[in-house]
Each structure stands twice: as C-alpha cells, then as structure tokens.
Amino acid sequence: MKRLTLLLLGLALGVSATANAQGLTMQMSNGWTFTFAGNVNVFWVFSKANVNAGDASNSNIRTGLLPTFATFEAKGKEGGLTLGVHFGFAPQIQNPDQCHDNFILTCTNGGAPNLGTQAGAQIDMRQVYLTIGLKDGSQILAGRELGLFGRQNILQDMTLFGVGAVGGAQAGGTTLGRIGYGYIYPNFNAQLTYSTKPGQAQLSIGLFQPSTIAGNGTFTFTTVPRVEAEFTYNQKSGKTRYMVWAGGLWQTTKDAATGGTSLSSFGGTVGVKAELSDLSVVVTGYIGKGIGTVLMFGDATGVGGGVAGSGVDARPSDGGYAQVMYKVGPKTNVGASWGFSRLKNDQTGDGNTAVIANWASYTVGIYHQWTRSLKLVFEGTREEQGAGGGAPAQVDVSGGFMLFF
Secondary structure, rough: HHHHHHHHHHHHOOHHHHHHHHOOEEEOOOOOEEEEEEEEEEEEEEEEEOOOOOOOEEEEEEEOOOOEEEEEEEEEEEEEEEEEEEEEEOOOOOOHHHHHOOOOOOOOOOOOOOOEEEEEEEOOOOOOOOOOOOOHHHHEEEEEEEEOOOHHHHHHHHHHHHHOOOOOOOOOOOOEEOOOOEEEOEEEEEEEEEEOOOOOEEEEEEEOOOOOOOOOOOEEEEOOOEEEEEEEEEEEEEEEEEEEEEEEEEEEEEOOOOOEEEEEEEEEEEEEEEOOEEEEEEEEEEEEOOOOOOEEOOOOOOOOOOOOOOOOOOOOOEEEEEEEEOOOOOEEEEEEEEEEEEOEEEEEEEEOOOOOEEEEEEEEEEEEOOOOOEEEEEEEEEEEEEOOOOOEEEEEEEEEEEEEE
C-alpha cells in the first residue's frame, strides 16, 4: 500500500516519490537517471438513473477517476542543483457513444453519433514540467501540473482509487469521483510554483495561467496571473498520524481590454486527516466566489457558472466531504463517504442569493490490495442533483482493477 501511495502522489503531483516506486529506472552515462512508471485501471460500471423523463440504465467499461498514466521522468545534478523534467500521458480506455449520455452531459454534433472515430480513447497530456531543486531542499516547478488549490481534497478522496460519481453514463474522460460532489477539480494548469523543503510543514505558492470565467462570456481579459497557495502540516505519534491543510486562490478578470469592469474570484479550503491505528477519517470543505462548483472556473452545472445573471456579480459556492475508512484485514480496507457542492446566486440589485445548484453523493467501497501492485476495487454510489424526490438521481455500481508499475 505504501508503494502504491507513493506512486500515486508521484503521478498526481510529480514529486520525487515517483522514483521510489518506479517500474523501471535507468542510470544514464551522464549521471542522470531516467524513470518510467504508471498505472492502468479498468472498471465495469452499471448506472441506473432516475431522470425527469423516466428511469434509464447503462453499462460501461471505462477508466475510473484516476486516468491510466504513463510518466517519463529524468533527473540529474548540476551546479549544486537537482534538475528534472517530467512528462505525464493520461489516456482513457473507453470509446463512448456521446449520444447515450443520460445524466449530466448532452449529445454533441446536433444529436448525430460521432461515427468512424475512437475519440473517447484520447491521450490527455496532463503533465509537462521542469523542476529545480535548490540547495536548501526547496523546489521550483515550472510547467503544466496539478493546481495547488484543492489538490489535497482530491488526493485524500478514497474514490481516487475507484469510480465515485460517474456523471454522464457514457461520457468520455475520467469519472467524477467527488468532483462537484465535495470539491472543485483543481485542473492541470500552466504554473510557476515554489515549494519549501518537504517535512513536517510545507508551504507552496505559485503563479498560474489565469482562466476566463464561464457564465456570460464577457470576463475574458486576464491581465495578471492567478495566485494559488497551499500549506500542509503532518504530525505522527506512535500509530496515530494527523495531517492538516489549508489552501487559497485569487484571480481577477475584466470584461474589456481597457477600462471596463473587473471581477475578483477567490477561494479557500481546509481539511484534516487522522489515521488512528486501523481507522482513517477525513473531513474537508471549501468556500469560493466566482470559481464555479465542478470544474474550476468552468460551467458543468448548466446554470451559468461563476457569474450571476446580473452579469457583474460573482456567484458564491461551497462544499465539502466526510470520509471514514477502516482496515478490516492486512490487505483490505472498507470506506464510506458523503459530500456536497453548492452554487448560489448573488445579484446585489435584487438580493437573490438562492441555491441554484446542489449536488450530493454517497459512496461505499471495498479496496483490496490483491498483490503488491494490483488493487481490486468495488464501489457503490448514489449521486443527486438538487433536493427532493423529483431531483435527478443516479445509482452507480462498479468493480475493477488498478495495476501500478
């Protein structure tokens, strides 16, 4: 389990842990090392949705929340610096018929099926970055990598090893896990990030490629980079371990090249993880304004994203999840979690601050370490959009394999 966790962190964050759990490492003649590692995961997912038009069910063979990964990394020392480059390819296995989505996503191409292509099995180039390790143990990362704001929320989510919420039953890409059901997806973004030396406490702060705000198509001018930061603290006492984290972001966009109106977006998140012998508990939450509620700065809810109908006000959002996992055997863990994400209106003129999107889900799972590298996973999830008996809901049952190398 420790080896898999190290590899997962390496895949998601590009940290030096990748070299500790690699499938293949070669020593080059110039003193550099080359590492190839990754994972392949395959899940059968059965979904039964209760949409307004009636019940619908669907089976799919697909990738889970964590995409399959092939990572290539080279590291060497020059002039007292530890230098590295990292490339991460993240394809999926499924070839969806996009006209069979029945929950969140809708059919493309005006309802016509996309024939003659295997577009679902696309190669997602998520990671391209360089690292500069300084003499004091700190590091500079420059390139495309997972964002800082909210990354611990997804890394501590048990559905990262499974499926979680599915969203579109035949959708392309990965599943949602708890994206939009407890946290906002941090995205893999172009950045320049500085991190202090890893240890009991670590601070990371970075400048990021700014994003336009989905909603009304006017806040598209990004003059200054977005700022994101994360602080983590770890404490160990015997078999008890604690981890706390806090993060934040700030960005401003404008609706005109010169003059115009500026819209400031911000977010904050906190979380704690406690490992008490065989029991693990995670509680985390976030608040934000003008950052959306599913895909950061994006609009996957169909209700207008981070900008209110007034066209000048940023919509608030909040959410979080609670998770409990228990080790029932040397290689088996069972877990249960619940989370929600909400998007509210914010129109100062008429005082309309109603909740306009409310997604929640419940997940239970069994995670069995079959061999050192092979994991067997079974999950069940109920995902809901809105409140009350008439709100769209979906039940997802999944089982599959994750092989790390």
